[in-house]
Amino acid sequence: MTTAVRALRATASTRRVLSVSRSRCFSYSAPHADWPHNTPSPSQFGTYAVLSPASAMQVYPDPRPVPESIPRPAYVPSNYFTAPIWEHLPGGEEVGADGIKLGSDEEKGVRAAGRLAGEVLAAVGKVIEPGMTTDDIDAVVHEMAVKHGAYPSPLGYSHFPRSCTTSVNNVIAHGIPDSRPLLATDIVNVDITLYYNGFHGDTSATFVLPAADAPGRELVRVTRESLELAIDVCGPGKSYASIGRVIEEHARKHGMSVNTQFVGHGIGRKFHAYPHILHHKNHERALMKPGDCFTIEPPLVQGSRPRGGLWDDGWTVATDTGARSAQFEHQILITETGADVLTRVT
Numbered sequence: 001m002t003t004a005v006r007a008l009r010a011t012a013s014t015r016r017v018l019s020v021s022r023s024r025c026f027s028y029s030a031p032h033a034d035w036p037h038n039t040p041s042p043s044q045f046g047t048y049a050v051l052s053p054a055s056a057m058q059v060y061p062d063p064r065p066v067p068e069s070i071p072r073p074a075y076v077p078s079n080y081f082t083a084p085i086w087e088h089l090p091g092g093e094e095v096g097a098d099g100i101k102l103g104s105d106e107e108k109g110v111r112a113a114g115r116l117a118g119e120v121l122a123a124v125g126k127v128i129e130p131g132m133t134t135d136d137i138d139a140v141v142h143e144m145a146v147k148h149g150a151y152p153s154p155l156g157y158s159h160f161p162r163s164c165t166t167s168v169n170n171v172i173a174h175g176i177p178d179s180r181p182l183l184a185t186d187i188v189n190v191d192i193t194l195y196y197n198g199f200h201g202d203t204s205a206t207f208v209l210p211a212a213d214a215p216g217r218e219l220v221r222v223t224r225e226s227l228e229l230a231i232d233v234c235g236p237g238k239s240y241a242s243i244g245r246v247i248e249e250h251a252r253k254h255g256m257s258v259n260t261q262f263v264g265h266g267i268g269r270k271f272h273a274y275p276h277i278l279h280h281k282n283h284e285r286a287l288m289k290p291g292d293c294f295t296i297e298p299p300l301v302q303g304s305r306p307r308g309g310l311w312d313d314g315w316t317v318a319t320d321t322g323a324r325s326a327q328f329e330h331q332i333l334i335t336e337t338g339a340d341v342l343t344r345v346t
């Protein structure tokens with residue numbers, strides 16, 4: 001999430017009042033033909049379906065319920081689960097500085113949140129397949145979160161209506177899970193954030209479905225590598241600017257570019273906190289110090305035009321060119337001796 005995207009969202013003149021649909025229920029895999037414009041076609045970037053802004057969600061579904069016993073983050077409006085959408089109290093986006101006291105219960109708490117988010121993401125990886133809809137994925141994420149006593153952080157975050165984000169092919173980030181069935185040629189990022197015992201754990205991966213083409217696979221591989229290279233330059237006393245340097249160098253070397261509208265972020269008791277973690281070359285002078293906890297989440301795009309535009313649903317950001325985008329995200333805790341990846345599960 002970035003300031004730029006946030007501003008874009010706030011000013012989108014096309015943003016409409018979304019009405020409420022009652023009784024949306026879990027339904028599995030509608031036939032592909034029922035979903036308009038969902039056919040792979042060849043382009044300079046490969047052969048895949050380009051998601052169209054015409055398919056932007058027009059009506060937000062009712063939120064999946066979360067038991068009262070599970071604590072909600074402060075930004076979720078108190079009437080979010082009960083009131084019609086036009087009566088929702090405005091939830092704050094909640095940005096602040098964070099930082100983890102090493103050796104305390106706070107450290108245990110944030111580690112547990114990261115681990116659980118990683119486990120839910122791994123579980124998604126086991127079940128994801130063509131024919132499943134992105135809303136089916138959302139149901140899996142939601143059920144698993146709630147089962148473990150965690151609140152799915154996206155739900156009710158600035159009116160986001162679902163429990164995770166799903167970003168397919170040309171969608172860079174913040175795709176809203178919906179009734180589009182996944183095609184065997186798709187690549188799809190699933191981004192999971194859980195609020196668990198007072199801390200957020202945030203991680204994402206891009207999954208490659210069985211018939212994805214070679215350029216799509218390469219994009220996903222290079223994106224995953226760029227995150228690993230960035231993790232390798234983290235540690236106490238290391239420069240935040242080195243993260244963007246290694247990511248952009250790796251992307252360019254492979255004919256890809258880095259989207260600069262999304263940044264990583266401090267995280268802990270707050271979902272999005274300072275510092276902003278830039279994924280492109282930059283001159284930030286801050287150094288990492290023990291207790292810093294932040295995400296790295298580079299969105300790489302095929303070709304040299306990485307910018308995206310916002311859809312009418314108020315959230316989805318897709319590339320201007322139709323090129324595909326991939327993204328991976330991990331949550332890092334700087335310790336006295338190195339950098340621990342809290343969302344890595346092995």
Ligand code: MF3
Nearest residue numbers: 001154157160165174191193
């Ligand atoms: N998980 C995203 C991130 O990495 C944020 C999603 S905000 C949402 O920062 F509301 F769209 F879920």
Ligand code: CO
Nearest residue numbers: 191202203329
């Ligand atoms: Co995320």
Ligand code: CO
Nearest residue numbers: 202295297329
């Ligand atoms: Co994040």
